[in-house]
Amino acid sequence: MLAPARRRCAQGIASASLLTSESIPGFLLPAFQAPTALRTFATTSPCLSKIGSAPLSLPPEVTFRVIAPSARGKGARVQSMSTVHVKGPLGELSMEIPAYVNIDQDPSLVGPTLTVQDSSEAKQRAMWGTTRAYLQNLIIGVSEGHSAILSLNGVGYRASVENTATTVQPEYPGQQFVNLKVGYSHPVELGIPQGVKASTPQPTRLLLEGPEKEVVMQFAAKIRMWRKPEPYKGKGIFVNGETIKLKNKKIK
Incomplete structure (x- = not known):
């Protein structure tokens, strides 16, 4: 089905190659010549990351x-x-x-x-x-340790660190729990992972500290899941200076 079209295209290219500078204007001649090399959109050479070859920064006490x-x-x-x-x-x-x-x-x-x-x-x-x-x-x-700061933005939103919980059981001796009040009718209690320390400098601020970055940030994401930031009123739980672009309200 596409063979006749390809044949006509090939004939057109062959006839165009027979054209000389006498039959077409000189400023149109480069358009009928075969391209010499393909050009890419980027004009700069690729720059590879040098993170892997950088030496590790090792403090004297480590x-x-x-x-x-x-x-x-x-x-x-x-x-x-x-x-x-x-x-x-x-x-x-x-x-x-x-x-x-x-x-x-x-x-x-x-x-x-x-x-x-x-x-x-x-x-x-x-x-x-x-x-x-x-x-x-x-x-x-x-x-030094890793840390995550959670900000609770909303009317009546607050967090506290408790030694006991009523809805969850402790996973290890001496485990503490984060108690969230973020608009639910039931208490939201989350067990703090082992090795992570939680404190509340302010009722609307929750500070998580620990040596393992993955554990700290995973627990922060687990807390954030209870009230994700919403774009109309800007309410929710924000992690480490997180911001959100507000939208205009839908007016009918």
């Missing part, structure tokens, strides 16, 4: 140790992964890193530096910067 995989895992289909242990004033954390990621702990360097076996492979190149970012979060967690 101990950074890499444990090689055991010989028992050799010969398996899945390669064994090394384990990184980070110990600081706020605790001790560990993380497994892929087998193709190497950590150079040369004392002459500014800090531990990560490299990969084949930087031309997309997966290794992607995990290069990701692994470095995770390790830096562990170092910050055991030295």
Whole structure:
């Protein structure tokens, strides 16, 4: 069905190539010539991320140790992964890193530096910067800690930290609970994960602190789910200076 159209197009291109500068004006001649090379929209060269090659910032009070995989895992289909242990004033954390990621702990360097076996492979190149970012979060967690500030915006919205709860059972001894009053007829009580500290500097402010960034931010997202920010009155639970663009009210 499309063969006649393709044939006519090919004939048109062939006839156009026979045209000379005598039969058409000179300013139209470049339009009938075959393109020499394809041009891209971008005029600048691609700039790759340098996060993976940046050395880790290691405070003096933090101990950074890499444990090689055991010989028992050799010969398996899945390669064994090394384990990184980070110990600081706020605790001790560990993380497994892929087998193709190497950590150079040369004392002459500014800090531990990560490299990969084949930087031309997309997966290794992607995990290069990701692994470095995770390790830096562990170092910050055991030295300074991570925090999340939740702001409760709404009439009567407030939060408090209680030692007991009536609707949920404690998961470990001494667990505390966050009690939210955000417009529901029933109490909203959430158990604080182990290793996370919660406090209320103000009735409408909730501060979460802990060494593991994923645990802190996941608990903050769990609290935010009870009152997501809405765009008409700006009410809801906001995390770490979160803002929302207000919409105009629908007037019939």
